[in-house]
Amino acid sequence: MSFIKRSDSYLFNIIQRELNREITTLELIASENFTSPAVLEAAGGVMTNKYAEGYPGKRYYGGCEHVDEAENIARDRLKQLFNAGYANVQPHSGSQANMAALMTFINVGDTVMGLDLAHGGHLTHGSPVNFSGQLYNFVSYHVAESTGRVDFDETHALAIQHKPKLIICGGSAYPRFIEFEQFREVADEIGAFLMADVAHPSGLIAAGLHPSPMPFCDVITSTTHKTLRGPRGGIIMMADDHENPWGKVAPKSGRVKMISELIDSAVMPGIQGGPLMHIIAAKAVAFGEALKPEFKTYAQHIVDNAQSMANEFLIRDYQLVSGGTDTHVILINLTNKNITGKVAENALEMAGITVNKNMVPFDKKSPFITSGIRIGTPAVTTRNMGKDEMIKIVEFIDQIINDPENSSVIDKVKQDVFNLCQSFPLYNELH
Numbered sequence: 114m115s116f117i118k119r120s121d122s123y124l125f126n127i128i129q130r131e132l133n134r135e136i137t138t139l140e141l142i143a144s145e146n147f148t149s150p151a152v153l154e155a156a157g158g159v160m161t162n163k164y165a166e167g168y169p170g171k172r173y174y175g176g177c178e179h180v181d182e183a184e185n186i187a188r189d190r191l192k193q194l195f196n197a198g199y200a201n202v203q204p205h206s207g208s209q210a211n212m213a214a215l216m217t218f219i220n221v222g223d224t225v226m227g228l229d230l231a232h233g234g235h236l237t238h239g240s241p242v243n244f245s246g247q248l249y250n251f252v253s254y255h256v257a258e259s260t261g262r263v264d265f266d267e268t269h270a271l272a273i274q275h276k277p278k279l280i281i282c283g284g285s286a287y288p289r290f291i292e293f294e295q296f297r298e299v300a301d302e303i304g305a306f307l308m309a310d311v312a313h314p315s316g317l318i319a320a321g322l323h324p325s326p327m328p329f330c331d332v333i334t335s336t337t338h339k340t341l342r343g344p345r346g347g348i349i350m351m352a353d354d355h356e357n358p359w360g361k362v363a364p365k366s367g368r369v370k371m372i373s374e375l376i377d378s379a380v381m382p383g384i385q386g387g388p389l390m391h392i393i394a395a396k397a398v399a400f401g402e403a404l405k406p407e408f409k410t411y412a413q414h415i416v417d418n419a420q421s422m423a424n425e426f427l428i429r430d431y432q433l434v435s436g437g438t439d440t441h442v443i444l445i446n447l448t449n450k451n452i453t454g455k456v457a458e459n460a461l462e463m464a465g466i467t468v469n470k471n472m473v474p475f476d477k478k479s480p481f482i483t484s485g486i487r488i489g490t491p492a493v494t495t496r497n498m499g500k501d502e503m504i505k506i507v508e509f510i511d512q513i514i515n516d517p518e519n520s521s522v523i524d525k526v527k528q529d530v531f532n533l534c535q536s537f538p539l540y541n542e543l544h
């Protein structure tokens with residue numbers, strides 16, 4: 114940091130203010146986390162300088178021996194972490210992992226099924242404002258209103274009716290375990306591929322606290338920066354490699370290509386150029402951390418903390434979509450509290466508590482207003498907060514939600530949040 118301070122104090126101060134925000138506020142956005150200083154160091158290191166289009170051993174540039182080693186280690190560790198037979202660590206983001214997976218398994222115009230965005234899905238699962246909804250014919254399945262869980266009666270009926278070539282399971286605001294096995298049954302009945310997008314629970318899967326998609330899914334995508342606690346990025350995996358089922362052959366030899374070769378070329382040159390080698394090195398560091406026993410303990414605390422929070426919300430008469438959580442995510446329907454997601458998000462932010470407004474299933478409000486908020490425990494758990502703190506945090510949130518325009522309540526909670534954060538230091542190494 115001292116380098117930026119000397120050369121560009123303007124930007125240095127902006128970054129310092131962000132560091133200060135992260136240290137002094139409660140981060141409850143379910144998709145965020147705090148990487149280790151070791152991950153930050155790799156992500157900020159010299160590998161950012163290296164062009165390495167291609168894959169280890171087959172690059173279009175010289176001087177790749179060290180980045181090759183880093184990428185090989187990242188792939189090996191990732192395979193070990195998820196018990197995968199194949200891994201690609203180059204996608205720049207979760208969205209790009211999804212784009213490459215879709216490009217491998219289906220053609221433009223094909224029918225695909227994904228969870229409706231307002232029911233917990235993701236933009237890349239068929240939203241009309243995203244490439245997915247624009248290039249493919251997406252049919253959305255939903256959760257059942259009574260359970261808040263995927264409605265397999267509807268999903269099954271839609272699959273029979275529309276015969277999608279591929280079904281995506283997983284989402285961004287689904288508090289329960291993803292039902293890989295049930296999706297596999299539906300996919301098998303119509304001969305569809307099954308893709309799991311485990312961007313959210315991947316850290317819990319790695320720790321053995323969420324069922325694994327490996328035995329059930331043809332292809333698995335994830336981010337690396339959510340519960341997995343690595344740098345911002347994406348990954349693609351398969352349980353094992355095999356010849357591609359469409360009989361695509363290598364141009365000269367006429368050999369049938371392996372499906373891994375098709376995924377690799379969908380990523381590069383299909384949708385990306387040079388890989389972010391500094392981020393791949395940081396992914397390798399994060400996967401190494403996730404292989405340690407301490408990560409399993411961390412992931413267990415994430416889930417325990419989410420349970421403690423969910424219980425405390427229920428005691429205070431909050432409506433939780435699906436009635437609770439199996440994971441790190443809690444989705445609150447605020448309708449009975451007479452406050453919108455937008456107003457709640459803003460008032461909480463003024464008190465130093467960061468959450469995001471979120472549609473709830475069957476929401477009557479627009480995505481800009483929403484009836485809910487989404488809360489997650491990965492980041493506060495990284496700070497070593499536990500059950501007592503979760504109960505305190507729910508008390509803080511409750512005070513704000515019950516009186517969102519009262520500036521003296523907001524000021525008081527903001528001070529309490531600050532004091533709590535002081536007791537759970539973060540990034541001491543950085544100052």
Ligand SMILES: *Cc1c(COP(=O)(O)O)cnc(C)c1O
Nearest residue numbers: 206207208235284285310312336
């Ligand atoms: C976060 C997320 C992504 C996309 O990740 P980006 O890195 O933001 O592109 C994809 N799918 C799901 C389900 C997600 O939650």
